Amino acid sequence: MTIADNIKKLRKNYDLSQKELAEIAHVTDKAVSSWEKGNSEPRMGAIQRMADHxxxxxxSIIEENGIDNLINIHKHQPLSPGTIATKGASMKVPIYGSISAGIPFEMISADNYKEIPAPIAKDYPNAFLLQIEGDSMNKLFPSGTYALIDPCTEVNNGEIAAVDVNGCEATLKRFFKLSNGIALEPESYNPEHSVQFFDCRKGECEDIRVLGKLVWHMAPFNIRY
Structure with a gap:
């Protein structure tokens, strides 16, 4: 199976038109048609955007029989409560606002939804999306990345969590619960970012609340490789 076959099978598995796949890959529908006919091949940036989506x-897109070897592509199944179905094997989950990957800032609730792969949504039926802004986690996530947060998953030391600060602000960091406080550690190429420490002995931990654990993420569609 060639790249052309993989792309066509991927599109049909998700019940998408060539135009819809083109929007995901940030190309024209004519480009998708050319890929599927084998007249041209997608650039790596377009392949990455499809893979992320x-x-x-x-x-799975590049290698022979890549799509056939996937075990997580299947047709739509009955949905879990709290989610909204879309056609094919994707589902919509709520976006509750933006989250800082720098200094915490106010969370803004928004009645918006975004599609993610159905297998992911079904694994975490209560999860929600927050969009990362800032550069304190840019070793792992570019600004604009959508982070899927599961409020039902226990967060262990060293794992990445969304943390509510002061009741109205949130940030995404590596979380550490220590004997005398809570530490939020960045993953950044920017040396200005450092570990934030909240001293429980001074009552600083009272306003810290873990919103949930990062379980999946999706790069912004406007990123260029």
Whole structure:
């Protein structure tokens, strides 16, 4: 199976038109048609955007029989409560606002939804999306990345969590619960970012609340590789 076959099968598995796949890959529908006919091949940036959107590896698109080897592509199944169905094997989950990957700032609730792969949504039926802004986690996530947060998953030391600060602000960091406080550690190429420490002995931990654990993420569609 060639790249052309993989792309066509991927599109049909998700019940998408060529125009819809083109929007995901940030190309024209004519480009998608040319890919599927084998007249041209997608650039790596377009392959990455498709892989990020569907929650699969780039190799699944590039390698022979890549789509056939996937075990997580299947047709739509009955939905879990609290989610909204879309056609094919994707589902919509709520976006509750933006989250700082720098200094915490006010969370803004928004009645918006975004599609993610259905297998991911079904694994975390109570999860929600927050959009990362800032550069304190840019070793792992570019600004604009959508972070899927599961409020039902226990957060262990060293894992990445969305943390509510002061009741109205939130940030995404590596979380550490220590004997005398809570530490939020960045993952940044920017040396200005450092560990934020909240001293429980001074009552600083009272306003800290873990919103949930990062369980999946999706790069912004406007990122260029």
């Amino acid at each position: 569907f929650g699969i590896l780039k190799s």
